[in-house]
Amino acid sequence: MSKPQRHVFVCTQNRPPNHPRGSCAAKNSSAVLQAFWGELQKRNAYETVAITYSGCLGPCDGGPNVLVYPEGVLYSGVSPADVPEIFTSHLEGGVVVERLVAPEAAWS
Numbered sequence: 001m002s003k004p005q006r007h008v009f010v011c012t013q014n015r016p017p018n019h020p021r022g023s024c025a026a027k028n029s030s031a032v033l034q035a036f037w038g039e040l041q042k043r044n045a046y047e048t049v050a051i052t053y054s055g056c057l058g059p060c061d062g063g064p065n066v067l068v069y070p071e072g073v074l075y076s077g078v079s080p081a082d083v084p085e086i087f088t089s090h091l092e093g094g095v096v097v098e099r100l101v102a103p104e105a106a107w108s
């Protein structure tokens with residue numbers, strides 16, 4: 001396996017119903033993960049992009065959350081429909097999709 005240019009972490013954390021923090025899994029993050037894997041396959045981008053599911057990334061309120069390295073960009077409220085744009089713009093083109101970037105307040 002070659003070293004990827006970008007590594008995507010999709011939060012698939014689950015929590016019990018009515019948990020105060022909620023979870024990305026309850027907001028359909030598994031569909032987001034499937035969309036990333038689908039794009040990876042469609043674009044045959046295995047040499048340049050890695051997709052990994054993860055536990056909680058921190059700011060659960062804004063989920064589904066997706067973290068992209070090496071830039072350390074956190075996208076929030078990501079839907080499966082957003083995934084092709086993230087792939088084309090950021091993962092392949094290096095241009096962050098600003099409209100999906102988590103607000104600074106997400107970290108407070």
Ligand code: FES
Binds near residue numbers: 055
């Ligand atoms: S549950 Fe996804 S960021 Fe916390």
